[in-house]
Amino acid sequence: MFRPLERYQLTVDIVVAVLFFLGTVLFTVLPYGYWNGVDTTASVVAAVVLTAGFSVALGIRRWSPPLALTLAWVLALVQMSFGLPPLPANVAIFGILYVTAAYGTRTLFWVGFASAVVGAVAITAYLIVPPLIRGGWSLMGAIEANLIVGITVFFSAALALLLSWTVGALVRTALRARENRRAQERAEAETVVEAERNRIARDMHDVVAHSLAVVIAQADGARYAAARNPDAATDALAAISGAARSALADVRMLLTQLRHSEGPGPQPTLADLEQLYAHVRAAGVDLRVDVDPAPVAEPPAAAQLAVYRILQEALTNALRHGAGGAVDVGLSWHPDRVSLIVRNPASAGSATGDSRGHGLIGMRERAQLVGGTFEAGLDGDVFTVRATIPIGAAV
Known part of the structure; x- marks a missing residue:
């Protein structure tokens, strides 16, 4: 009325x-x-x-x-x-x-x-x-x-x-x-906000899971080496400190994005892969990396971020669920795509890969966000992660 x-x-x-x-x-x-x-x-x-x-x-x-x-x-x-x-x-x-x-x-x-x-x-x-x-x-x-x-x-x-x-x-x-x-x-604005929150949640999961895996591996090594090799224990503690500081910086960056969505912080790039490899090697893992062919130009930022996060999660899973031994990483940068493969010996408890469920979901989402493909599973006694990121679609 x-x-x-x-x-x-x-x-x-x-x-x-x-x-x-x-x-x-x-x-x-x-x-x-x-x-x-x-x-x-x-x-x-x-x-x-x-x-x-x-x-x-x-x-x-x-x-x-x-x-x-x-x-x-x-x-x-x-x-x-x-x-x-x-x-x-x-x-x-x-x-x-x-x-x-x-x-x-x-x-x-x-x-x-x-x-x-x-x-x-x-x-x-x-x-x-x-x-x-x-x-x-x-x-x-x-x-x-x-x-x-x-x-x-x-x-x-x-x-x-x-x-x-x-x-x-x-x-x-x-x-x-x-x-x-x-x-x-x-509705579109809410969808964008929700997608950004999901992205930040994935980043938070990747950062925390990887850093904690490194910290746990180093802590276990320091505990076993403390009595017989104090120098190794000191090195392990230094690696723990470095991993914790790096994780804290990444978490602060993500929290800044949550508070100020209009000013996102810098995202990981290919230049940060060496630091990632160093953290994994510092945890006592025999990591072998093969890049063939190498990128001839600067890949799109979305492709770099996807490769970094997938590698980070795959290496974290190798630390947490692997049976020890060498971990092989292969990167092939083609003009239209980048192929990624990570192999590590599988432990008895990861026969089905169920223990890696959340990490696999995150890696699959990372690949799908840029139009790529992802698959992971046991190949005999080796757990293999494969991903393909189309460089053109990731722009």
Whole structure:
């Protein structure tokens, strides 16, 4: 029944209603005043009251479209009952029909359409039938002439009333399209935010899992070597400290991205692979890396990040779930793609690879994000990770 409006909208509607009343009442009173030599006091009073009523209906049209339409119908019927001619204030009907189509409910939308058609019929009957009755029904020629006039009046009134209703319907369509567009933009923004959160979660998992794997391996080595080889224990503790500091820096960077999404920190590149290999070798792993062919140009940043994160997770899995022994890494940089393979001896507990489930999911998502492929599984006694990253699609 009542629509919420801003304060400025209410102020504008009230000012428009007051100005409308002042303007229309002036053009209503002048033709009927005593200075014209005709005493039409009752007609003038009724016209002024109706003008005030139509001004009120115009002022509340946006606040309450159904109330404005109801008031307009009541005033129109009162006007016809007094036998008054069309008034300047009747122009308010066009604005009221407009808001019923633009802002009304679905029911009021069609009630406004019906009001335009019925209103055209009422106008035609009010303007044609009384003169026809006063002229006498026996005059067939007059009836036919008035019938033609009546048809003309009906179509003219219907065209005018339906035109205002149609404009409102077009505005209604535009408003709904704008709301749908805004809803779509909000949904897309939420999707982008969710994707960014998932990316940061994957980065957090990669950083923490890799660093903890290095720390655990070094701690175990230091514990076993503490008694027999204090120097090795010292080196292991130094490696633990370095891995922890690196992880702390990466976590701080990710937390900064969470707080300030508009300013993401630097992402790992191929230049950071040597540091990754050094961490793994420092954990006591015999890591062998083969790059053939090498990249001839700077690969896209997305491809570099995907290769780094997949290698990081694969080497972390080799530390945590491998059976010891050498770990082989192969990188082949082709013009259109990069192929990656990581092999390590599988332990008895990783016969199915289930213990690596979350890491495998993260690596698969990394590859799929840039349009690549990923597969991992046992090849005899060796656990193999293969990934292909299309360089062109990763731009």
